[in-house]
Amino acid sequence: MKRRDLVKGFTLLPLVGGSTASLGAPVATPPAKRDFFKELGIRVFINAAGTYTFMTASLMPPEVVEAIRVSAKQFAILDDVQDKVGEQIAKICKAEAAMVTAGCWSALVIGMAGILTGMDDKKVAMLPFLEGSGMKSEVIVQKSHANGYHMALTNAGVKIIIVETTDELRKAVNEKTACLWFLNREAPVGSIKHDEWLNLGKEFGIPTMIDIAADVPPVENLWRFNDMGFDLVCISGGKALLGPQSAGILMGKKNLVAAARLNAPPRSGIARGQKVNKEEIIGMYAALDRYVKLDHAKEWKEWEQKINVIDTTVKKAKGVRTEVIVPPVANHTPSLKIAWDPSVARITSEELGKRLRTGSPSVEVVSWEEKDSIKVTVFMLKAGEDKIVAQRLKEELEKASKA
Numbered sequence: 443m444k445r446r447d448l449v450k451g452f453t454l455l456p457l458v459g460g461s462t463a464s465l466g467a468p469v470a471t472p473p474a475k476r477d478f479f480k481e482l483g484i485r486v487f488i489n490a491a492g493t494y495t496f497m498t499a500s501l502m503p504p505e506v507v508e509a510i511r512v513s514a515k516q517f518a519i520l521d522d523v524q525d526k527v528g529e530q531i532a533k534i535c536k537a538e539a540a541m542v543t544a545g546c547w548s549a550l551v552i553g554m555a556g557i558l559t560g561m562d563d564k565k566v567a568m569l570p571f572l573e574g575s576g577m578k579s580e581v582i583v584q585k586s587h588a589n590g591y592h593m594a595l596t597n598a599g600v601k602i603i604i605v606e607t608t609d610e611l612r613k614a615v616n617e618k619t620a621c622l623w624f625l626n627r628e629a630p631v632g633s634i635k636h637d638e639w640l641n642l643g644k645e646f647g648i649p650t651m652i653d654i655a656a657d658v659p660p661v662e663n664l665w666r667f668n669d670m671g672f673d674l675v676c677i678s679g680g681k682a683l684l685g686p687q688s689a690g691i692l693m694g695k696k697n698l699v700a701a702a703r704l705n706a707p708p709r710s711g712i713a714r715g716q717k718v719n720k721e722e723i724i725g726m727y728a729a730l731d732r733y734v735k736l737d738h739a740k741e742w743k744e745w746e747q748k749i750n751v752i753d754t755t756v757k758k759a760k761g762v763r764t765e766v767i768v769p770p771v772a773n774h775t776p777s778l779k780i781a782w783d784p785s786v787a788r789i790t791s792e793e794l795g796k797r798l799r800t801g802s803p804s805v806e807v808v809s810w811e812e813k814d815s816i817k818v819t820v821f822m823l824k825a826g827e828d829k830i831v832a833q834r835l836k837e838e839l840e841k842a843s844k845a
Contacts, residue, residue: 487804489822490831492773493656493681497806500684500822502729509728510686510721520708523720527727528699531691534734536665537675539699541692541706542723544716546655549676549692550594552713554581556702557621557649557674558598566705569712570599578620582611584632587625591653595623598712607633608642615646624652626667627772640671649673649698655690656681656772661738664730674698682775682821685729686722745776748820748828752778755832759839761786773819781815782839789842791816797838805834 479486493499502510524541531540543549558577559565565577572579579599583592585606592602600620605611611622611634622643629636643650651674657663659682667675674694680687692702707717753764761783768776782789789797791809794816798805810817818835820828 485804487799487806488824488827488831489806490818490820490827491806491808491822492777492819493822495687499678499680499687500682501824502686502725503684503732505732506685506725506729510725513721513724518720520720521703523723524703527723530727531730532693534664534730535668535675535691535693537668537693538696539693541699541703542679542718542726543676543690543692543706544688544718545680546653546676546678546690547591547594548713548716548718549690550591550651550653551597551716552702552706553651553674553676553692553694553698554595554598554600554621555705555712556698556700557651558600559705560697560701561704563704566709566711569705570597572599578618580614580616580618581621581623582614582619583623583625584628584634586631586633587623587628589625589628591625591655592623595621608638611642615648619646619648622648622650624650624672626652626654626657630770636667636670643673644671649695651676651694657774658682658733659738659742659774661734661736664734668693674702679726679729682773683726683729683733685726689718689722689726691726691730742776745820748823749776749778751828752818752820752832752835755829756780756835756839759787759836760843762839767817775819775821777817777819779810779815779817780835781810781812782842784814787814787839787842789838790814794838794842798834801834801838803830803834805831807835 528540568575580603581595581600582603585604603614605614650672652667652672653676655678677691679685679689705711706713763781765779767779790813808817
């Protein structure tokens with residue numbers, strides 16, 4: 443190489459620790475963050491209603507968002523991610539095994555499929571067509587527990603058998619019975635309680651499955667039902683756990699979770715469309731890990747303080763009465779029932795909800811038992827939003843009293 447060519451080549455290389463760009467060139471600024479909700483004209487609101495799916499449930503904390511962001515930057519084998527995350531979730535929740543699913547509904551579908559097929563690939567390929575398959579095809583459910591969520595089980599092809607008493611359950615059991623399914627939210631109203639349900643499952647050798655979708659807090663519920671002896675436990679990830687809304691957890695007996703995995707993505711089967719990506723799996727683990735480490739007593743006190751702020755403010759409006767309520771099972775957090783004298787505040791709960799929704803800022807609440815009452819929850823409120831909700835409620839109730 444000639445000397446002049448060598449020198450010419452050097453001029454194309456960056457200086458050590460420097461750049462090929464001119465020293466006088468302006469430094470590029472990162473692009474402004476896009477507000478997609480504003481850009482697309484989508485209404486956002488203060489959530490004083492709760493973790494309802496149609497309201498997009500909960501908001502993920504920074505730790506979960508960061509886990510998702512970091513996980514999006516590398517490739518991994520999906521089964522490896524499920525294996526390792528499942529091991530950690532199982533340890534936290536005191537289960538033999540666990541996996542991340544596409545929400546609690548997906549956990550019910552995949553768990554039911556695992557019960558039916560076991561580790562038989564041929565049976566996996568048959569679902570949901572059970573006739574002539576040799577698989578069992580019936581699931582027993584208490585009447586008070588059959589309020590819609592049990593229909594997830596039918597995705598696997600099973601028939602629901604409704605019972606109300608222990609005697610009816612005993613008569614309903616036959617060679618086709620695949621599972622005894624329990625909806626924890628309805629435990630207080632069902633005539634057959636947890637222990638008896640489990641004992642009946644053991645007596646007849648039938649797997650038991652429980653749906654605890656929105657049943658934390660308390661945090662102990664994450665392992666309580668595994669300790670009790672339920673074979674499979676299903677929970678939502680995007681409610682109080684603050685994980686991805688499209689994630690959930692299936693946990694329980696090792697053989698049944700393994701069979702469920704055989705029916706789940708990345709394999710083809712009835713749950714192929716219930717895919718959970720690596721980011722959601724990692725995000726769900728990060729959310730669970732964060733949740734169990736929280737100071738739950740402190741968090742409860744903070745909720746009570748927010749309730750008190752709203753309570754004190756709204757009672758300044760004429761004809762208003764309040765009551766603090768705590769649901770016994772699902773969404774077990776302090777909420778505030780706000781009622782009013784319709785002869786003073788001439789507004790229905792639906793009308794109040796509409797005014798809050800269309801006001802600025804927009805606020806969502808829930809209509810309650812009577813047409814002149816609403817319920818406000820605070821565990822989804824951001825810092826300072828309790829004061830905003832309190833003021834908006836007071837304003838609207840005072841306007842209604844002057845109408």
